[in-house]
Amino acid sequence: MKTNLLKLPVRDLLFKNPLVVNYKKMWPFVKPYWFRAVLGLVLALPVGALDATVAMFMKYYTDDVLVKKDAFFAAWIPLLIIVFVLVQSVLTYLVKYLNTWVGNKITLGVRKKLFEKLLTMHSGYFDKVDSGFVMMRFNGDADTACNGLINNLRMIVTRVFSSVTLIGVLLYNSWQLTFIAIGAFAVAGGLIFIVRKKLEELVRDAVIVGSIAMRAYNEAYNGNRTIAAYNLQKDQEVRFNHLMDEAFNLNMGMIKHTGWLSPVMHFIVSLGLALVFWQSSSMIVKGTITSGNFTSFVTALLMLYTPVKTMGDNYVDIKKAFLAIDRIFEIFSLKTEISDKPGARKLAGIQKEIAFENVSFEYKPGVPVLKNINLKTAVGKTVAFVGNSGGGKSTIVSLLPRFYDPQQGRVTVDGVDVREVEIASLRDQIAVVFQDNFLFSGTIRDNILIGRPGATEADLKEAVKHAHLDEFIASLKDGLNTVLGERGITLSGGQRQRVAIARAFIKNAPVIVLDEATSALDNKSEAVVQKALDNLTKNKTVFVIAHRLSTVVNADMIVVLNQGEIVERGTHEELLKIPNGAYAALYNAQFKHKQ
Structure with missing residues (x-):
């Protein structure tokens, strides 16, 4: 029987009692860049407003050039259109640059704060939360929230002002036709509220599956030798394929519940457009509007149609950004169980x-x-x-x-x-040597100096000597500056242990904790490591676990x-x-x- 991955405990970790986001909390991240953020939004106003100029010029071009054959308008209207479009293009570039810059800066700030939060969490937190959750929530959500929100805010401002000015053009040409068109748009826009709650649920489920997928990749990377040793490739493939099938079903669910928005909106707006053509034909015959009014009206209507048609897709993106903000502040609200008491x-x-x-x-x-x-x-x-x-x-x-x-x-x-x-x-008073010591990416020197970053070269050499690493270090081309693979995988178990012992030695803490520091080693490696441990524990208070x-x-x-x-x-x-x-x-x- 297949396991429903969406019913795993991680779901409770993700969305149990979600907090209502106080968007004012975003202000500390926006504050350093508020001027550029506001400037980008201000410049977005004319970008949207200038859409109406082309539609407005179509009235005069039709009435004065095509009908009246006026040479003055025939010469100047195309030039004016070029000038306005050029100005709009320059402003569009500036707005996009400013918003991208601000969005990335805010994302950077949020990621730094999330990483700072991650580092403060107690060990029990990591016992309950898997690596996929951490990568999705502490990294991916920052980009979705900040860049997504900034880009969507720019889009909203641009399209709102574009829509307002285009509606102004519609009203200028014919208020009767405007009511027909706006009525169709209102019906199309109202469809979004039908799928709002279902969409939120689907987006949340997609995040869960995404975090589990991240965990699968992480396990495949770190557990590659175990997978190979036990011929687990097929088993892992089946599990991952099952996960991808669920991701597919979620994506199709998203399409099922939201994919119809754009085509239905398209149909409704097209009906409105047909009614406009039907009504305008009668009005032109009666002389209520001119041919220029009709041309300008239709041009503005078609330009207004584009943002309305994509409103459903834009709503999905905006909702994802808002939900990502919710999840970010859920993380910020987490309380570590291990912290300093006041005083x-x-x-x-x-x-x-x-x-x-x-x-x-x-x-x-x-x-x-x-x-x-x-x-x-x-x-x-x-x-x-x-x-x-x-x-x-x-x-x-x-x-x-x-x-x-x-x-x-x-x-x-x-x-x-x-x-x-x-x-x-x-x-600071305790140095710990674990059974499986974590080595960071970087050089052997970097990993030893973690014990005491300000240690002198003499201190470093003494630590290497007492950890019985000197002979091994001398055999390396780059010595202490040798770059290690991820988690120190290029070193043997005994070598990794001795690097960890050197790290503890250079810390020079009065208390030493040895948590099965030699249990995973062969007899020869254990003998060398035990000598290093004897040096480390001289004149110290020692707690040792040993099999x-x-x-x-x-x-x-x-x-x-x-x-x-x-x-x-x-x-x-x-x-x-x-x-x-x-x-x-x-x-x-x-x-x-x-x-």
């Missing part, structure tokens, strides 16, 4: 101890991951967390730098709750976690003496082949 103090250092007091934590309500954790360690000591997978080891160390906050209890530094100190100052117990036998305290609870704690020797102990069982399971 938070700066943490200058850690003098005595780090403690976990009655800490309980859950990612999903009702599913506890940590249960009433109590643990205290003095500065300069090494605490190792061991236990079966899923026991809460990574979670407990994630609470220290406030990647998450516990639902109950508190984590303290020298007796102060970490929620009472500035997050930046807290994280390989050989790496933690010298820890000052080993904590055994099982199902989110501390079941044992002590030194390696103390834990081995516990009869039928959990640690002893783990240790014997790993080393029984050596006995």
Whole structure:
């Protein structure tokens, strides 16, 4: 059975309780460029108004040149038309340039603000939201909203003033015929309101499918080796084809509910045009209007017909821009769960101890991951967390730098709750080496200096030496300036780990967190990385998670976690003496082949 992708939880993330946009909030993004924005709109007025000049000249050309054979008008009217059209063309270029410039600047500002917002979101947010959502909402919506709104605003101003002046020409030539024409246009324009709500739903669904498509591309790129290793090409193709089928159905739904607008408008307006011809024939015969009036009227009517005919398509574009603005302000209104409290103090250092007091934590309500954790360690000591997978080891160390906050209890530094100190100052005291460390695009030097951007060349060389990277760096043609592939894919696992260790080393933080830093390495790589870690952790307070117990036998305290609870704690020797102990069982399971 096929899964309806539109019923996935991401839909709730996108559109649950949508906010009503306060368009005044756009003003901070427009304010720096308001003069050019207003100038572009002001210049759009004559661009629209000049449409009427050609229609108006047609009356005099018909009556005075074609009928009366007046040589003066025959010479000057074509020249005047050329002048007016030339002026309109120049103004059109200036308006388009100014509006494009302003639109791109506003888009740039919104994108910067959205990226700033993205960087402030807590880890739990990224646990719930996929990459496709982020790319669509934090990047694509900015262009749709800003450029779309500016371009549509320019179009509206131009066409409104074009329509007003053209209607003026219609009234000047015949008020009777004008009422017939405007009546037809009003009926055609009213059709938009019939599809308004359905259109909004379709546009929203299209955004959902677009975000899922983005995620599919991202997974295909980052997971290419897994796809190849498990021959998942066909499976991924079927899933993507299913997604594209839904996208097709949405697009066809859009056409089904809105595609008839333009042809129906065309038919209604054509009926109005036919009525105008029928009525004008009688009026010309009776002498109520001249041939010039009729020619000018029809010219203005045909020029007015073009914007009305495309009104349905323009409405779709405008609605997309407005909905994108809605979604942008939904993002701006998001509140991160991890932030500085008012009056938070700066943490200058850690003098005595780090403690976990009655800490309980859950990612999903009702599913506890940590249960009433109590643990205290003095500065300069090494605490190792061991236990079966899923026991809460990574979670407990994630609470220290406030990647998450516990639902109950508190984590303290020298007796102060970490929620009472500035997050930046807290994280300045902690260096983390993960199992899979993220390397950014750029050089090896850039990735190491992330730890401390202002570090000297001597500091950098020392970090490289202590991370046991010096021999590897010397073998590279460009040394530290070697450019890495995305995520450091051109390096081996051990090399990536040592770059991360150098990054942590150069930070010189008093607390080190090692989250299974060697578990993914082979024995040879692990031996080199372990030497680097030994250098990194000298005279530091260390929290280490390890599956390989050989790496933690010298820890000052080993904590055994099982199902989110501390079941044992002590030194390696103390834990081995516990009869039928959990640690002893783990240790014997790993080393029984050596006995």
